[in-house]
Amino acid sequence: xxxxxxxxxxxxxxxxxxxxxxxxxxxxxxxxxxxxxxxxxxxxxxxxxxxxxxxxxxxxxxxxxxxxxxxxxxxxxxxxxxxxxxxxxxxxxxxxxxxxxxxxxxxxxxx
Amino acid sequence: xxxxxxxxxxxxxxxxxxxxxxxxxxxxxxxxxxxxxxxxxxxxxxxxxxxxxxxxxxxxxxxxxxxxxxxxxxxxxxxxxxxxxxxxxxxxxxxxxxxxxxxxxxxxxxxxxxxxxxxxxxxxxxxxxxxxxxxxxxxxxxxxxxxxxxxxxxxxxxxxxxxxxxxxxxxxxxxxxxxxxxxxxxxxxxxxxxxxxxxxxxxxxxxxxxxxxxxxxxxxxxxxxxxxxxxxxxxxxxxxxxxxxxxxxxxxxxxxxxxxxxxxxxxxxxxxxxxxxxxxxxxxxxxxxxxxxxxxxxxxxxxxxxxxxxxxxxxxxxxxxxxxxxxxxxxxxxxxxxxxxxxxxxxxxxxxxxxxxxxxxxxxxxxxxxxxxxxxxxxxxxxxxxxxxxxxxxxxxxxxxxxxxxxxxxxxxxxxxxxxxxxxxxxxxxxxxxxxxxxxxxxxxxxxxxxxxxxxxxxxxxxxxxxxxxxxxxxxxxxxxxxxxxxxxxxxxxxxxxxxxxxxxxxxxxxxxxxxxxxxxxxxxxxxxxxxxxxxxxxxxxxxxxxxxxxxxxxxxxxxxxxxxxxxxxxxxxxxxxxxxxxxxxxxxxxxxxxxxxxxxxxxxxxxx
Numbered sequence: 001x002x003x004x005x006x007x008x009x010x011x012x013x014x015x016x017x018x019x020x021x022x023x024x025x026x027x028x029x030x031x032x033x034x035x036x037x038x039x040x041x042x043x044x045x046x047x048x049x050x051x052x053x054x055x056x057x058x059x060x061x062x063x064x065x066x067x068x069x070x071x072x073x074x075x076x077x078x079x080x081x082x083x084x085x086x087x088x089x090x091x092x093x094x095x096x097x098x099x100x101x102x103x104x105x106x107x108x109x110x111x
Numbered sequence: 112x113x114x115x116x117x118x119x120x121x122x123x124x125x126x127x128x129x130x131x132x133x134x135x136x137x138x139x140x141x142x143x144x145x146x147x148x149x150x151x152x153x154x155x156x157x158x159x160x161x162x163x164x165x166x167x168x169x170x171x172x173x174x175x176x177x178x179x180x181x182x183x184x185x186x187x188x189x190x191x192x193x194x195x196x197x198x199x200x201x202x203x204x205x206x207x208x209x210x211x212x213x214x215x216x217x218x219x220x221x222x223x224x225x226x227x228x229x230x231x232x233x234x235x236x237x238x239x240x241x242x243x244x245x246x247x248x249x250x251x252x253x254x255x256x257x258x259x260x261x262x263x264x265x266x267x268x269x270x271x272x273x274x275x276x277x278x279x280x281x282x283x284x285x286x287x288x289x290x291x292x293x294x295x296x297x298x299x300x301x302x303x304x305x306x307x308x309x310x311x312x313x314x315x316x317x318x319x320x321x322x323x324x325x326x327x328x329x330x331x332x333x334x335x336x337x338x339x340x341x342x343x344x345x346x347x348x349x350x351x352x353x354x355x356x357x358x359x360x361x362x363x364x365x366x367x368x369x370x371x372x373x374x375x376x377x378x379x380x381x382x383x384x385x386x387x388x389x390x391x392x393x394x395x396x397x398x399x400x401x402x403x404x405x406x407x408x409x410x411x412x413x414x415x416x417x418x419x420x421x422x423x424x425x426x427x428x429x430x431x432x433x434x435x436x437x438x439x440x441x442x443x444x445x446x447x448x449x450x451x452x453x454x455x456x457x458x459x460x461x462x463x464x465x466x467x468x469x470x471x472x473x474x475x476x477x478x479x480x481x482x483x484x485x486x487x488x489x490x491x492x493x494x495x496x497x498x499x500x501x502x503x504x505x506x507x508x509x510x511x512x513x514x515x516x517x518x519x520x521x522x523x524x525x526x527x528x529x530x531x532x533x534x535x536x537x538x539x540x541x542x543x544x545x546x547x548x549x550x551x552x553x554x555x556x557x558x559x560x561x562x563x564x565x566x567x568x569x570x571x572x573x574x575x576x577x578x579x580x581x582x583x584x585x586x587x588x589x590x591x592x593x594x595x596x597x598x599x600x601x602x603x604x605x606x607x608x609x610x611x612x613x614x615x616x617x618x619x620x621x622x623x624x625x626x627x628x629x630x631x632x633x634x635x636x637x638x639x640x641x642x643x644x645x646x647x648x649x650x651x652x653x654x655x656x657x658x659x660x661x662x663x664x665x666x667x668x669x670x671x672x673x674x675x676x677x678x679x680x681x682x683x684x685x686x687x688x689x690x691x692x693x694x695x696x697x698x699x700x701x702x703x704x705x706x707x708x709x710x711x712x713x714x715x716x717x718x719x720x
Contacts (some may be wrong), residue, residue, distance in 0.1 A: 031141040
């Protein structure tokens, strides 16, 4: 889950930007610097580009809600050090879909 | 800033070279989204390409699956889909016949085939990127070492088809084993089998990604490979031919992906899911084996059914037409909804289960189990909830799945929920919705405690004054008897057509409490008053109000005999005889003739009484 570091003072030069951590399901973590007022679609695209995959290969989840790409860090109330979970997007049948999604949430909650 | 950077693993050195001259404040490990040098020359990959290629995903997936273990080590940093767009048009005609052949031959694997069909949108895009990353020359045949393993998996799964759960476990283990083997073979064969590949072998960190993704996909694609190996070979060679003109054409411009571009890939997914769901009934085997097999699945999923979960498909929600997926909400609204989700996830009581929707934060669905000691005991009551834009200034909108039955003065036939907290009825200042203080959890608990209570008759405005009087109590008893009959009907409606994502819960719940319901109905038939039975002491009456009415006893007996018992038998509940001592339902195998005998003896017993 996200651990906002409230006790950390915000640097003046970094005021318009936010440092976000994207964590994939295999433990890989990447740091991104994004404007607070810019949509997160660019960040999602850059991450998928580094992995060599298309944009719909990952489901980006922040605080349990999926990021659609049009939100900005200000809208989602993101702070420096917030973690975005990049889950492998899965699809399947109706029952299998439920099972897979539960597995994703299981991994997400760290149970 | 420094402690934050120190804790994180260093990204590969190659990625640092792509970043332009960093500013003083910028740390080298942090990737600036704006200054990132896109490998596609700044042109984003179009979602339209996915949409066009989805119809041919089966052949592409089957061809690229054999190379997945080998290609995956170059997934990080490999170029994007440069040639995806021009390749789609020449392939559409040549691959039409192989597709039809695959559809016809897979009749025996229809259920597993559905999984493969539904896996199209994701797998195609993933494999396409990996496949285009390599410059494989024309005519080169890549090794397909997965073929022997899939044959073993098929035989293993077929031998255990009678036990669905065990079959799933064994297939999962076999899948993981083949994944490990694939990794090993990819490491050994890379320098020898593919000399044309100039990319260096990356670090071991790439392999876990392969181990993670491969087991998920190989399970879905297992049966068609074993059957159509020669057909796949032909398709594979066909696929390699168009690469030659692509090199002449060079990089094709990909269409820009805007906000509207996001919708086309998603919309066919929902439609195709609905279509496949409709296709299931004709393919299903006879009822007995279907019910039995499904119940094993349902019981397993029922035991691990989460109290709060996030699901995807909101198409059958009552308020699905209000608002859209791409609608933008204010920051405070989204934050408040997330707080609501957090509260529900932590504090839901054990009789309430909630489902939220991934792409629609404004929708919610809840089920409330009727409490013991009420006429609604063991019933399931579903509510669809919608958060308006002005939330939390205005209360949420709640709709009840009534099925045309009014089981409570506060729950109307049309599904309206009459509650001061929701603003659908008047109340004093404390009872109404208080902005920034009232929560969705409070609404659900209020519905459970105040609406679905022991004496629902007095919920009607104006009738509460007569509580305690003889006339009021007798009218309340009659109302409770009628309410219980309607509650039984609601149970039957729920068993026949449970809402989406609650099928496992509904079937498992009624399977578990069928004996309790029948025991309670038997007590009511003997004269007990509804609303006073507790599970632990079924024969003790708390109230001395006396016997229930003759009409109620007759109605309960008739309904149980004609409808409820039949539904429970269809559900797979075994040992439906109240006189017998209760046994574990899974261990009893009852023949059809024995069921008929019991029904006949039950009918005689009813007629004698």
